[in-house]
Amino acid sequence: MSTMFCQKCDQRAAIRMRQHRLMFCRDHYLEWFVEQTQRTIERYHMFTLADRLLLAVSGGKDSLALWDVLWRLGYSVDGMYINLGIDGEEHYSNESEQYCRTFAEERGLSLQVVNVKQSFGQTVPELARLRHRSRSKPCSACGMAKRHIMNQAARDGGYDVLLTAHNLDDEVAVLFANTLSWNVDGLNRQSPVLEARDGFVRKAKPFCRFYERETAAYTLLRGIEYIEEECPFATGSKQIIYKEILNKLEEEHPGIKLHYYVSFLKARQQQVFQPGAAEKVSELELRPCPSCGQPTTNQGLCAFCTLVSKAQATK
Numbered sequence: 001m002s003t004m005f006c007q008k009c010d011q012r013a014a015i016r017m018r019q020h021r022l023m024f025c026r027d028h029y030l031e032w033f034v035e036q037t038q039r040t041i042e043r044y045h046m047f048t049l050a051d052r053l054l055l056a057v058s059g060g061k062d063s064l065a066l067w068d069v070l071w072r073l074g075y076s077v078d079g080m081y082i083n084l085g086i087d088g089e090e091h092y093s094n095e096s097e098q099y100c101r102t103f104a105e106e107r108g109l110s111l112q113v114v115n116v117k118q119s120f121g122q123t124v125p126e127l128a129r130l131r132h133r134s135r136s137k138p139c140s141a142c143g144m145a146k147r148h149i150m151n152q153a154a155r156d157g158g159y160d161v162l163l164t165a166h167n168l169d170d171e172v173a174v175l176f177a178n179t180l181s182w183n184v185d186g187l188n189r190q191s192p193v194l195e196a197r198d199g200f201v202r203k204a205k206p207f208c209r210f211y212e213r214e215t216a217a218y219t220l221l222r223g224i225e226y227i228e229e230e231c232p233f234a235t236g237s238k239q240i241i242y243k244e245i246l247n248k249l250e251e252e253h254p255g256i257k258l259h260y261y262v263s264f265l266k267a268r269q270q271q272v273f274q275p276g277a278a279e280k281v282s283e284l285e286l287r288p289c290p291s292c293g294q295p296t297t298n299q300g301l302c303a304f305c306t307l308v309s310k311a312q313a314t315k
């Protein structure tokens with residue numbers, strides 16, 4: 001195969017992106033990636049330099065890459081790591097926490113850490129067992145706990161926007177799942193930006209148009225150290241199966257994932273998914289949870305506080 005060259009200079013290309021018909025050397029790739037992030041932030045009116053941002057970091061490549069890019073672009077962005085207590089005391093969660101701490105220290109950035117066991121008495125897998133005794137995976141309790149803790153931290157800290165580092169592959173896998181079951185509520189809620197409402201902080205996903213391969217290349221070429229190991233509960237999940245199917249499609253038709261996502265956003269904007277559904281969701285009456293003050297549709301405690309009070313009762 002002949003050597004491929006950067007489109008902007010005469011250096012050897014470090015990455016070729018068939019879906020965009022682009023090839024760049026290391027330096028031009030890093031530059032392109034940062035510019036593209038800024039374009040996505042502007043395209044979806046996500047936030048400005050005046051906003052205070054809180055980013056959920058996991059220690060993985062996507063969230064650390066996003067923190068790095070936003071820091072370079074001059075945004076005011078703090079990190080938040082939630083130690084879920086996965087795989088014992090020493091392993092997955094603690095190691096991920098260490099990557100986040102090192103990253104923040106090296107750049108003089110501020111990182112908040114919430115340890116679920118220390119704050120709520122039990123780890124996430126333990127809490128999940130209280131909720132669904134029969135299920136082996138703690139993922140639904142885990143997702144609920146993460147959303148709850150992140151929103152609380154953003155409210156308490158007076159942040160304007162809560163950020164996550166979901167990439168295009170993540171978004172497209174969720175879209176695929178939502179389409180397979182025609183989950184209209186899910187489709188309505190899936191967006192690069194979700195406005196603040198009733199006690200929920202505004203949310204944004206600045207990496208939603210990047211392929212996972214692109215965020216991985218950024219992390220690698222920038223030399224960011226991250227936890228390569230996946231959460232032990234991620235294996236065999238439906239999300240992963242969907243990602244594999246979508247990767248097969250992408251191989252045959254470069255660009256199909258981006259097209260699927262962008263066309264979905266267009267259809268969503270035209271309110272194809274049941275006009276008025278968004279209003280219906282907000283008509284569901286939300287009241288503040290008597291324990292934590294966050295919005296819930298429950299009569300008493302919110303789902304998270306219910307779980308935590310169960311955990312305390314079993315002690």
Ligand code: SF4
Nearest residue numbers: 138139142231233234
């Ligand atoms: S895969 Fe791991 S981190 Fe992700 S939701 Fe499941 S338990 Fe939580």
Ligand SMILES: [Zn+2]
Nearest residue numbers: 006009025028
């Ligand atoms: Zn170049």
Ligand SMILES: [Zn+2]
Nearest residue numbers: 289292302305
């Ligand atoms: Zn609550």
